[in-house]
Amino acid sequence: MIVTESHLDRFGGSHAIIVGAGTTGLTAAAALARHFERVTVLERDALPEQPEARRGVPQSRHVHVLLRGGENVMNHYFPGLTPDLVARGSVGVDMAADTRWHHSGGWKQRFESGVTMLCQTKGFLEWNLRKRVLQLPNVRIRDGATVQGYVSGDGIVAGVKLRDGSVLPAQLIVDASGRHSHMPDQLRALGYGDVPLTTLDVDVGYATRPYRVPPDHAGWRALLIHPRLPASRLGVLLPVEGDRWLVTLVGWRGDHPPDDEQGFLDFARSLPVPDMHQAIRGAEPLEQIRLYRFPANLRRHYDRMRQMPDGLVVIGDAACSINPIYAQGMSQGAIGASILDACLSHQRRKAGTKEIRGLTRQFHKKYAKFLDSCWMLSTTEDYGTETSSSRRFPGAPILNWYMGRIQELTWKDRDVAQRFIEVMHMLRPPVSLFAPSIAARALLLR
């Protein structure tokens, strides 16, 4: 989904601030550069000169798939990004032709789907996006700059307070500071009350190790092994820049993979098919095993606030952080940036280039609709897990039954497999899995 219209005049004498230089903040910077005279991205970390992981995004050592929905948006703001990335080492993997994918008890069909996932480390992707953002003449990235608070009055946020005591004024502030965003505390302190919150416990543990691709490897480029509920273990092997495999093992509901070599291999061997273990047992590991724990899906409903100050929007993981096994996070943030772009175009047309009031509510309403579909897509299985302590929504068992049938169909029916891939990559809405032609096959499946 790309929604943009940026040929109107920019907001006069204007400055926008983005808090956080993750993938969401960087994509938002390019979107905002079309609307504001100056854009400043403030980042707490010292940003590395090289493509590497950094403190502020500890998850970046783990597998990060960029779905096509997010890749399309990034290419819109950074034309030619995909060929650039591929020339520097990213690997395009067709979801069906190049991927050996065991899902919910069966192997999926192998065929040319035309839907590629772009595989690289997150540090590499961010480094390339930073280079692109720095080419924009009206955007500046300030690293080592921690935002500690906001300046507000008369129902509008008009600037940020930095840790060094300085204040930076702006007409629009975008909070893209990730899952641990302090915005709920800030809004409470400013008298706006609590931000409504939905959480769903999953207690997912990640263990990741890079390997050198064995010279004699053939047959597939990526290997995905996803369990049938209530089994709780999965494995992902993706090719990344530098002729490496990034291997991530994942366990749900406390069944976490360990960080010792033998335990890691044993966990791989315990997956429903032996392929992951066979692939890595003789391969050369390049680094130690790293762990990460993700306790719960969380969604902050800024659209449901009774009052929200103008001049402020919250985007990406700061608004909605979803179980990473569904690989939606970076795309969700990038698409959020494109929704903000469209809302700014609308605002300039309707209210003129001097008026920012009204944008906050309009954006959060539109963004919430999109987040509803992300949440539904990724939490359907999570709600189905037996030990999830969060309250199930009433339709969850039926939805789980239906999705189980869809997954079975993807083993043998190319049309359904294609549709499933397109929905997963955010190229179609989840509801398209309920189209009559698909539903009939799911209901008649024996």
Ligand SMILES: Cc1cc2nc3c(=O)[nH]c(=O)nc-3n(C[C@H](O)[C@H](O)[C@H](O)COP(=O)(O)OP(=O)(O)OC[C@H]3O[C@@H](n4cnc5c(N)ncnc54)[C@H](O)[C@@H]3O)c2cc1C
């Ligand atoms: C283990 C794991 C695997 C994942 N795999 C995938 C995947 O395969 N595909 C996918 O799309 N997503 C994946 N995700 C999700 C993905 O990591 C996030 O959705 C994505 O990084 C969110 O981007 P963001 O820019 O919104 O936030 P972040 O990447 O968290 O960036 C926030 C930035 O804000 C900075 N910051 C924070 N506070 C301040 C402050 N006060 N002042 C200034 N700067 C500040 C931080 O340093 C950081 O740079 C995974 C997540 C995990 C945990």
